[in-house]
Amino acid sequence: MAVKGERDEGIDGRGDGDRGGDRDEGTTDVRVKHLIIARTFKMTDTSVDLSGKSSAAMRKPYSTQHDVLLEDDLESKNPFKLFHIWFEGIKNCGKVYEPNAVCLATSDINGRPSARMVLLKAYGNEGFTIFTNYESRKGQEMIENPKASLLFYWDVFNRQVRIEGTVEKVSEAESVEYYGCRPRASQISARISQQSRAVESRDKMLEIYKQEELKYPTQVPKPDFWGGFRIIPDAFEFWSGQTNRLHDRIRFFRADSVEKVDGKLTKLGEEGWAYQRLQP
Numbered sequence: 553m554a555v556k557g558e559r560d561e562g563i564d565g566r567g568d569g570d571r572g573g574d575r576d577e578g579t580t581d582v583r584v585k586h587l588i589i590a591r592t593f594k595m596t597d598t599s600v601d602l603s604g605k606s607s608a609a610m611r612k613p614y615s616t617q618h619d620v621l622l623e624d625d626l627e628s629k630n631p632f633k634l635f636h637i638w639f640e641g642i643k644n645c646g647k648v649y650e651p652n653a654v655c656l657a658t659s660d661i662n663g664r665p666s667a668r669m670v671l672l673k674a675y676g677n678e679g680f681t682i683f684t685n686y687e688s689r690k691g692q693e694m695i696e697n698p699k700a701s702l703l704f705y706w707d708v709f710n711r712q713v714r715i716e717g718t719v720e721k722v723s724e725a726e727s728v729e730y731y732g733c734r735p736r737a738s739q740i741s742a743r744i745s746q747q748s749r750a751v752e753s754r755d756k757m758l759e760i761y762k763q764e765e766l767k768y769p770t771q772v773p774k775p776d777f778w779g780g781f782r783i784i785p786d787a788f789e790f791w792s793g794q795t796n797r798l799h800d801r802i803r804f805f806r807a808d809s810v811e812k813v814d815g816k817l818t819k820l821g822e823e824g825w826a827y828q829r830l831q832p
């Protein structure tokens with residue numbers, strides 16, 4: 553299932569989606585706010601307490617009692633189907649700028665974790681697909697240690713979904729197909745960015761970008777170092793936030809990965825999945 557119609561980042565960082573204009577205004581606003589903060593910032597203000605009374609305004613109410621997530625109300629007990637139902641709802645509500653923005657966590661062979669946002673480009677029974685530079689930090693980590701975790705958080709719904717699984721590269725044909733439908737600017741950016749490696753300046757990148765633009769006046773070929781990864785889930789967790797912090801957590805895993813499905817702590821789901829309610 554391809555995730556369509558979302559922003560695709562370009563070298564100017566503004567995205568190519570039709571909501572880019574709104575995003576720009578927002579960015580200018582944030583810059584002004586940052587300048588004000590920078591001017592009033594004292595070097596003694598090095599520690600910021602977000603837990604005390606002064607920050608009580610940050611404590612938001614979550615769902616009402618009507619939104620509790622009960623096992624019997626789950627639209628499906630196959631986590632792929634449940635994810636699809638949640639995702640469609642979020643996508644269609646019109647309140648989430650990038651519903652497919654997801655935090656991808658990887659780790660190197662020594663177990664040092666790293667996380668960053670990416671855009672989910674497709675999902676289905678075969679897994680969850682993202683595209684990136686294979687030589688980037690995340691790319692290298694997923695190649696040397698093919699395990700990853702995805703985390704979606706949609707605050708307007710007070711919902712999060714965690715996914716864990718193994719990683720494989722998508723086929724070259726699939727990467728070529730997706731690359732081919734990206735905007736030209738994104739294609740050129742992907743070609744010239746040695747993602748995750750240092751560069752002397754932004755101007756240097758722009759210089760290389762312009763040279764690459766001239767080199768490929770029509771079709772921009774996909775570089776070998778760029779393509780997709782698919783995360784094949786073996787566990788999902790669906791989380792729904794509650795104001796009293798008695799949050800709902802339903803974790804799904806393959807039924808054959810546990811010793812017994814006792815019907816009490818561990819229940820049988822659908823299509824080979826089992827699930828448990830976890831304490832918040």
Ligand SMILES: Cc1cc2nc3c(=O)[nH]c(=O)nc-3n(C[C@H](O)[C@H](O)[C@H](O)COP(=O)(O)O)c2cc1C
Binds near residue numbers: 653682683685691
């Ligand atoms: C909302 C959002 C979406 C992003 N989508 C992607 C993406 O799909 N692919 C990608 O390589 N980087 C994407 N990025 C940039 C990454 O977060 C990250 O900066 C970059 O991939 C380098 O990560 P790495 O050095 O850990 O490999 C996105 C950033 C944001 C904030």
